[in-house]
Structures are given as C-alpha cells and as structure tokens.
Amino acid sequence: MKRSSLFLALFTLFLALSLACANSAPTTSSGDPDVQATVDASVAATNTAAAAQQAAIDSAVQATVQAMPTAVPADVSELAAEEVVSEVETAVEDAATASESVATTTTSATSDGTVTTEEVEVIYTEYYVAYDELQTAYALITSYYEVYGEVAEETLDLLADLEDDLDALNESLTELTAVLDEINTTLSDGLELAEETIQQLEDTAQAAQDKATEAAAQAQTWVTEHQAALDKRTAELLAMQPTEIPLDRDATIESAFSFLDGMKTSLEDGSFSQTELTNLAQLRANTVAGLQTHGGPQLEGLSGMMDQLMTQAARGQIPQARSGMGNFEASLPARPSLPGGGLPGDGPGGGGPGGGGGLP
Numbered sequence: 001m002k003r004s005s006l007f008l009a010l011f012t013l014f015l016a017l018s019l020a021c022a023n024s025a026p027t028t029s030s031g032d033p034d035v036q037a038t039v040d041a042s043v044a045a046t047n048t049a050a051a052a053q054q055a056a057i058d059s060a061v062q063a064t065v066q067a068m069p070t071a072v073p074a075d076v077s078e079l080a081a082e083e084v085v086s087e088v089e090t091a092v093e094d095a096a097t098a099s100e101s102v103a104t105t106t107t108s109a110t111s112d113g114t115v116t117t118e119e120v121e122v123i124y125t126e127y128y129v130a131y132d133e134l135q136t137a138y139a140l141i142t143s144y145y146e147v148y149g150e151v152a153e154e155t156l157d158l159l160a161d162l163e164d165d166l167d168a169l170n171e172s173l174t175e176l177t178a179v180l181d182e183i184n185t186t187l188s189d190g191l192e193l194a195e196e197t198i199q200q201l202e203d204t205a206q207a208a209q210d211k212a213t214e215a216a217a218q219a220q221t222w223v224t225e226h227q228a229a230l231d232k233r234t235a236e237l238l239a240m241q242p243t244e245i246p247l248d249r250d251a252t253i254e255s256a257f258s259f260l261d262g263m264k265t266s267l268e269d270g271s272f273s274q275t276e277l278t279n280l281a282q283l284r285a286n287t288v289a290g291l292q293t294h295g296g297p298q299l300e301g302l303s304g305m306m307d308q309l310m311t312q313a314a315r316g317q318i319p320q321a322r323s324g325m326g327n328f329e330a331s332l333p334a335r336p337s338l339p340g341g342g343l344p345g346d347g348p349g350g351g352g353p354g355g356g357g358g359l360p
Contacts, residue, residue, distance in 0.1 A: 081316025091137035098130035099212035106205035165215035172208035242289035252290030
C-alpha cells in the first residue's frame with residue numbers, strides 16, 4: 001500500500017509537470033512552436049520528475065531506517081549465561097534469515113537484467129534488518145565476555161571463530177551497501193546500469209548469505225559445546241572433597257555462613273571468577289561434610305540449598321543465585337558468637353566475633 005501510494009503521487013507529479021510544459025511550450029516570432037525549446041523544456045521536466053522520484057525513494061529508505069530498532073550494548077545482569085548464549089544464537093540466526101532474504105530479493109530483482117529504484121529500496125530495507133541483527137549479536141557477545149569470559153575458557157576459541165564469521169558477514173554487508181549506493185547514484189542520474197554492476201550486486205548478496213549461514217552453523221556449535229562445558233564444570237565443582245571438616249555444630253553453622261559470605265563477596269562485581277568458584281566449592285564440600293556429622297534434623301535442608309547455590313554459580317545463573325542466597329540465609333540459625341573469631345574448635349584467626357571469615 002505504501003509503495004502504491006508513493007508511485008501514484010509521483011506519476012501525478014510527472015503528469016502535471018508534463019502538461020505544464022506542454023501548455024507553456026515556447027513559440028517563435030512567427031507564432032509557430034519552437035521545437036528545440038519544447039524539447040529542452042520536456043527534458044527539464046523529465047529531470048525534475050526523476051529528481052522528485054529519487055528524493056521520494058531516498059526519503060522512504062531513510063524513514064525505514066529510522067523506524068528500525070538500533071542495536072545497543074546488551075544488559076545481561078538479569079540473564080544467566082545459558083540465556084545470553086541463546087540470545088546470541090537467536091541474533092545470528094535472525095541475521096542469517098535476513099541475509100537470505102536480501103539474496104532472494106536481489107536475485108529476483110536482477111533476473112530481468114536490470115534493477116529499478118523500487119527494488120533498490122526493498123533491498124536496502126532488508127539489508128538494514130540483517131545489519132541490525134548482526135550488531136545485536138556483537139553487543140551480546142561483548143556483554144558475555146564481560147560477565148562470563150573469565151570462566152568460559154573451554155569455549156572461548158569457538159566464540160572467537162564465531163566472531164570471525166560475523167566479521168566476514170559484516171564485510172559482505174558493507175560491500176553490498178557500496179554496490180547499492182553506486183546503483184542508486186546511476187539510477188538517479190538517469191543512466192543505464194552496466195551488466196557488471198548488476199552481476200556484482202547479485203554476487204555480493206549471495207556472499208553475504210553464505211557468510212551468514214556459516215556464522216549460524218558456528219553459533220550452533222558454540223551453543224552445544226558451551227552447554228557441555230557448563231555440565232562438566234558443575235559436576236567437577238560439586239565433586240570436590242572436603243579438606244577441613246568442622247569439629248562441631250557451631251563450627252558447621254559458621255562454615256555455612258562463610259559459604260554465604262563468599263557468595264555475596266563474589267557477586268559484588270556481578271560475576272564469578274574461576275578462583276571464586278573453586279573456593280566456594282571447597283567451602284561447600286567442607287560444610288556439607290559437617291552437616292552430615294553435626295547437622296541434625298534442624299539443619300538437614302541446608303545441604304540441598306548449598307548444592308543448588310553452587311550449581312547456579314557454576315552455570316552462571318547469577319540472578320537465580322542472588323535470589324537463592326536470600327532463601328539460604330533465612331534458613332540458617334543464628335550465627336554463633338565466637339570469642340577471638342574463627343570457627344568453633346579452631347585456633348585464633350578468621351573473622352571477628354559473630355562474623356564469617358569469608359573465603360578461606
């Protein structure tokens with residue numbers, strides 16, 4: 001509907017200009033029409049109409065671009081690692097779908113050996129969809145590095161490969177816009193497109209589709225390996241054996257508080273480091289061993305809650321871990337008061353009276 005209205009208006013404008021030129025055709029001194037002047041006037045009217053048409057096309061493309069969402073750096077503070085990875089995969093797949101649409105539209109446009117200004121507008125519009133999804137993928141990957149990069153060593157090479165594929169797609173899309181700009185200029189000047197330019201447009205659009213397909217396949221590989229890496233990391237951290245079993249019930253409760261303190265400290269910067277995860281896993285193992293020996297019925301639910309918190313930390317489920325810490329803290333009995341600090345049964349050291357000692 002938008003395109004029909006646009007070209008109806010342009011046709012009306014062109015017709016009005018043509019009639020105006022015809023009615024005001026210059027005459028010679030003898031009263032006969034001046035043929036050359038009439039031709040010149042018609043050419044001028046045609047150029048004016050062409051300029052008006054191109055201005056309308058440019059305006060339509062610009063309006064489409066302005067109406068589209070612009071990729072911004074993604075805020076992943078409320079997303080787990082797996083959710084961020086899934087968002088990246090979705091953005092890459094959407095970019096691939098849009099790139100395929102660009103290639104299909106381009107092939108259809110060039111099939112008759114030429115390209116119209118209307119077809120250029122459509123290709124431009126679909127290009128911007130692909131470009132926007134690509135920028136979204138870049139922003140999400142940057143945020144992933146910032147929050148989870150330190151503990152994702154197992155899959156960072158695959159992520160780097162994905163970035164290389166996205167860079168290749170970005171380069172192809174940039175080349176596509178250069179060809180479209182050249183075609184747009186040629187059509188604006190009323191010139192005929194060269195066969196080489198039309199073929200270049202088709203080849204560039206197809207290259208963008210190929211690069212997008214490769215990126216989508218690499219994104220799927222990264223997602224699969226990332227899931228396996230999370231499973232492996234979680235299993236290893238939960239399998240850690242105790243190195244220092246609390247000596248009594250109070251020491252066990254203090255150890256549980258130390259685990260909680262460690263979780264809180266680790267999340268002050270919004271992420272877990274590998275060292276923090278290892279220390280937390282050791283605290284968990286020590287505390288669970290103490291609960292099995294000294295916990296009794298009143299503390300029997302704490303082991304399961306610590307296992308869940310450790311799992312959430314290992315898998316990068318930061319929002320869930322924040323919520324789980326509150327539930328865990330509410331389930332703990334009163335913190336033991338320790339003269340001189342430290343765990344009950346231990347020597348001097350550790351935290352102050354009544355406080356946790358944090359990570360060992």
